[in-house]
Amino acid sequence: MTKPTVLISGASIAGPATACWLVRAGFAVTIVEQAVGLRSGGNGVDIRAEALAVIERMGLSAKVCERAVETCGLRFVDTEDRERARVGTAGLEAMVGSEDVEILRGDLCELLYDATRDDVQYVFGDSIASIMQDSDGVDVTFKSGKQQRFDLIIGADGLHSAVRRIAFGPEAEFTQFRHHYFAAVSADLPVGEHHWTTFCNEPGRSAAVYRAEPGHGQLTFMFYSAQPLTYHYRDLAAQRRLVREAFTRMDWHVPAMLNALDDAETFYFDSLTQVRMESWAKGRVVLVGDAAYCASPASGAGALLALTGAYRLAGELAAGGIAPTALERYAAAQRPIVKLKQSQLFTGITVPRTRIGIAARDLFLASPLTGVLSRWKSDRSKPLHEYTFPDAALYPRHDQR
Ligand SMILES: Cc1cc2nc3c(=O)[nH]c(=O)nc-3n(C[C@H](O)[C@H](O)[C@H](O)COP(=O)(O)OP(=O)(O)OC[C@H]3O[C@@H](n4cnc5c(N)ncnc54)[C@H](O)[C@@H]3O)c2cc1C
Incomplete structure (x- = not known):
């Protein structure tokens, strides 16, 4: 019997994770990625709660733990480098209500x-140009000119998803600008304490350094902007310029950070924008991860939503085949966590907008009551439904290969 065919757009987190489960569900999977290779870069992303269960069920826990970033917690200093507050890993885990493994996005x-890679066909340096669907399948034309028919298309191509634009409508119809910009750069600066992330704030702007072993480290810039800024998403020089402009006349180690920003090979910049859609499926096209429900880097939940969404989408397709009811069940299972994470942004902690806000944040984090309040407020990790994948025996867990 021929396997149903699936084309996934995007080879970051949601795309390969969905593919991993779909091959176990008996689908033939192709992934098309517009970059010419895997995109490196990005800061550490958090794998926590149900996402840890997804990684465990894939058999990837040991590999993820091997590559985990060693983190001790967050420190908050003033522009004179005097520490105002610190929260260790245990305190942060209490705040988010779950154990947490941090790994560089590029490593994940x-x-x-x-x-x-052995079970999925990867096509780099191409992308979907048009989609024509009928009741039996979907005809895809690629930018390269190639044409192919598939049974299902999955958009896992991030915040600026081409699949969403082509199949559902313009990006502006589904996105909400959350008034901040975020930049991440890999660079080693001797700032703060080893394995701690040190934040320095001025109203509406936040500069942070994660210090690792020599040769490694991460810098993060976040700033408030009342209006969306105009720049082309491929114009990295313009994006670097915007960060520079936003951080002019800020002391602390910011001038050195800005110099490192110019020299760094990996640089990621985007707005804090959320994707909110009433439906993630249209006929034989469905979205997963940031393409469907980006919560923004300030949620700390991008990887969590991508991994759980991938598992639930593939699990429902395994149970119900390519049918509207399966896609509806995926949405029903994934919606609650999306809703929760989109409502929990950390900008109040990472980028307070006033001096009083910065002082209040420092007082709150330095208070012994914080842990108690956080535990009371936080969402506890919920058990993840266990799906059955008919071809699982053909593709053993990765820790059993
Ligand atoms: C280079 C990079 C750096 C990042 N850094 C951070 C970070 O520091 N902190 C943070 O919180 N989040 C970061 N993110 C976002 C984070 O990866 C996601 O929030 C989360 O992991 C969900 O992943 P996703 O696979 O749904 O989307 P994404 O990780 O955004 O991946 C989308 C993928 O689709 C590809 N793509 C885009 N358009 C097309 C197209 N037309 N055709 C084919 N492929 C396409 C992209 O190249 C990318 O590989 C970064 C994303 C990228 C791509």
Whole structure:
């Protein structure tokens, strides 16, 4: 019997994770990625709660833990480098209500690619140009000119998803600008304490340094902007310029950070924008991860939503086949966590907008009551439904290969 065919757009987190489960569900999977190779870069992303269960069920826990970023917690200093507050890892885990493994986004992407490359056909340097669907399948034309028919298309191509634009409508119809910009750069600056992330704030702007072993480290810039800024998403020079402009005349180690920003090979910049859609499916096209429900880097939940969404989408397709009811069940299972995470942004902690806000944040985090309040407020990790994948025996867990 021929396997149903699925085309996934995007080879970051949601795409390869969905593919990993779909091959176990008996689908023939192709992934098209517009970049010419896997995209490296990005800061640490958090794998927590149900996402840890997804990684465990893939058999990737050991590999993820091997590559985990060693983190001790967050420190908050003033522009004179005097510490105002610190929260250790245990305190942060109490705040988010779950154990948490942090891994560089590029490392997680590479692990998921390695876990799927033998079973999935990867096509780099191309992307979907048009989609024409009928009741039996979907005809896709690629930018390269190639044409192919598939049974299902999955958009896992991030915040600026082309699949969403082509199949559902313009980006502006589904996105909400959350008034901040975020930049991440890999660079080693001798700032703060080893394995701690040190934040320095001025109203509406936040500069942070994660200090690791020599040769490694991460810098993060976040700033408030009342209006969306105008720039082209491929114009990295313009994006660097915007960060520079936003951080002019800020002291602390910011001038050195801005110099490192110019020299760094990996640089990621985007607005804090959320994707909110009433439906993630249209006929034989469905969205997963940031393409469907980006919560923004200030949620700390991008990887969590991508991994759980991938598992639920593939699990429902395994149970119900390519049918509207399966896609509806995926949405029903994934909606509650999306709703929760989109409502929990950390901008109040990471980028207070006034001096009083910064002082109040420092007082709150330094208070012994914080842990108690956080535990009371936080969402506890919920058990993740266990799906059955008919071809699972053909593709053993990665820790059993
Ligand atoms: C380079 C990079 C750096 C990032 N850094 C951070 C960070 O520091 N902190 C943070 O919180 N989040 C970061 N993110 C976002 C984070 O990866 C996601 O929030 C989360 O992991 C969900 O992943 P996703 O796979 O749904 O989307 P994404 O990780 O955004 O991946 C989308 C993928 O689709 C590809 N793509 C886009 N358009 C097309 C197209 N037309 N055709 C084919 N492929 C396409 C992209 O190249 C990318 O590989 C970063 C994303 C990228 C791509």
